Amino acid sequence: MIEAVRLTKRYGAKTAVDDLSFQVRPGVVTGFLGPNGSGKSTTMRMILGLDRPTSGHVTIGGHPFRALPNAPRQVGALLDARAVHGGRTARAHLLALAQLAGIPAGRVDEVLGVVGLRDVARRRSKGFSLGMGQRLGIAAALLGDPQVLLFDEPVNGLDPEGILWVRNLMRALAAEGRTVLVSSHLMSEMALTADHLIVIGRGRLLADMSVRAFIAANSAGFARVRVPADEPEQRDRLVAALTEAGGFVLPERDGALRVTGLPLPRISDLAHGAGARLWELSPHQASLEEAYMRLTQAAVDYRSTDDRLAELGPLPEQPEAPVVPEVPLEGWYAPPPPVPGAAPGAVPVPAAPVSGAVPAPAAPAPGAVPAAGPDGGGAPGGGGPERSRTHESPEEAR
Known part of the structure; x- marks a missing residue:
């Protein structure tokens, strides 16, 4: 001990x-x-x-x-x-x-x-x-x-x-x-x-x-009472009867009534006499947590307060992002075709720059035959110019 x-x-x-x-x-x-x-x-x-x-x-x-x-x-x-x-x-x-x-x-x-x-x-x-x-x-x-x-x-x-x-x-x-x-x-x-x-x-x-x-x-038991929500006159009659008999009635958030000071059989008799149909009549005993909080509420040293964010104020307005004009990229070409035999969806690795590579061809003169057809080769029916070294596939670069 x-x-x-x-x-x-x-x-x-x-x-x-x-x-x-x-x-x-x-x-x-x-x-x-x-x-x-x-x-x-x-x-x-x-x-x-x-x-x-x-x-x-x-x-x-x-x-x-x-x-x-x-x-x-x-x-x-x-x-x-x-x-x-x-x-x-x-x-x-x-x-x-x-x-x-x-x-x-x-x-x-x-x-x-x-x-x-x-x-x-x-x-x-x-x-x-x-x-x-x-x-x-x-x-x-x-x-x-x-x-x-x-x-x-x-x-x-x-x-x-x-x-x-x-x-x-x-x-x-x-x-x-x-x-x-x-x-x-x-x-x-x-x-x-x-x-x-x-x-x-x-x-x-x-x-x-x-x-x-x-x-x-350190707690007080109470009775939880519920009557039909769509018949408020029954609720009013029951509250009046309970109060007159010495009970203390408090409404709860869900529409039920919390009744103290009267035993459950007495509440049932009063409801019957008032013509109120009871949907719920149940006893409630406080939990240990409720009793503990009630006893120690005056002995708590550290209490929280509401965080109202009073000193922070509203967030400052953010400036709009500047509009960046689109700059056309001269000499830009589509990526090379997929490597034969590579896995589906694989991205071809660009070849290292070759010393002395021929620059991309200039734009054709008016009336000239197009340099590339829809399939990426020469013009239809012709061999087309040789492809620039900068567009070589990995196999060609080797």
Whole structure:
């Protein structure tokens, strides 16, 4: 069990953790939640003896972490998956940790199989993806088969299959009676993984209760009611009846009604009495994300604003491109005919200029016989003048 008693940590004028007390019990997955900058990472570092508290204390099994004999065999942690020497292979990294803690080398291959890295065990970790690095960090936490485990964002970078695997792993470890503390910003995943929640904001404790109790305490359930959209008089009668009975009615964007303050059977009876046909009458329970946002909205330090692009202004008008007049190319001739035997569509390679080549013939005088016919040879019925050397085909150039 992990127990923090009036834990406080200050960095100069900044108070990262403020008089924080809680317990993490074995046998359940405890989610550790809070906005960015709320003190979660600092608290986990103090649990592991990496930071000294300004005041207060935290113990694991009744002892400070530094006083635990062979701590890696009792506590496993994943705080930063990048804290690995990039030049080492996955197996060498785990083997070094095992040797320091007196763990048999055979355990290294076991945990590599557990996290799915056995096939890449001899690859250097600098070539690992973010998800592979997370798996290696989880393997290091499991290496000593500890009874207490701390994970900071364990699903970061994992694909859906990996997220499901981590979820099942956390729950299996807790089912074995271990103490499991998991910090995450994925509320949807915490709702499926955690049994208990510890929520902090700006270093102070905001909630310490089960997931179900947390949602119930920080949200209000409501009934979703829908009537025929083409009969507004039914809607009006129903709203009047619900309001008169003490309910609170809010319209939703899709045309449904959100009703609070009345149970579903009472809403059904009122609708029947008002002559309104119900197309939908369903209960709605807030999600963990909704409850979390409602509780921590006053403890968020970093808020986004609308990007209105006010200072950029409109784009300057681009000048029209200048019109380039077409210049006739004197002495231009069509390309030579295709090379016999070449592949279809092949472009013939022009021959290198020949020294002393005869320039292209000048335009014929008026009344002269044309130099070339439609087939590219001489005039019909005649041999025509000799073709210029500049128009030789590759075979002729050779």
